[in-house]
Amino acid sequence: MPNIVYIATSLDGFIADKNNQIDWLHDVPNPEGSDFGFAAFMDRVDALIMGRNTLEIVLNFGIDWPYSKPVFVLSNTLKKVPEGLEGKVFLVNGELSELVQSLNQKGFEKLYIDGGKTIQSFLQKDLIDELIITTIPILLGGGIPLFSELSAPLKFKHVGCERLADHMVKNTFIRTR
Structure with a gap:
């Protein structure tokens, strides 16, 4: 029952720039239109958990809803699922370990x-089993960091590394307990 992070970061560890934008992700040359393994990853999972901010970023992509799996959105403020996403998006809140157990x-x-805050919250509760992090060769100099303070170190084992499009590196880490 793994909880898996699949995300891209800048060289300096940011997942969004100082303006909360992720446009820099699209600057990587991709002449073949590869999804860099995202579809295969999505085949591995049963559902997504993201925060309200990440939901809003996805909604602003200007594309059709990209997920075929149920998306559970953590929010204490959102009261209604965005129009057209009923049955695809579900609002949840509460203690993370209880939410995971319920799902x-x-x-x-x-x-x-x-999503940044969601990933950080899961890490703070030691609820992440696998990290798949693709590093993009750009220094943003600030923005939303992938990681935040932890009450104790969390150890992971490096189990995979893949070079993508001669520009990025995807590393996979498994939590050791």
């Missing part, structure tokens, strides 16, 4: 954890 009991055992 697991409903058959959502492999969870994709997405």
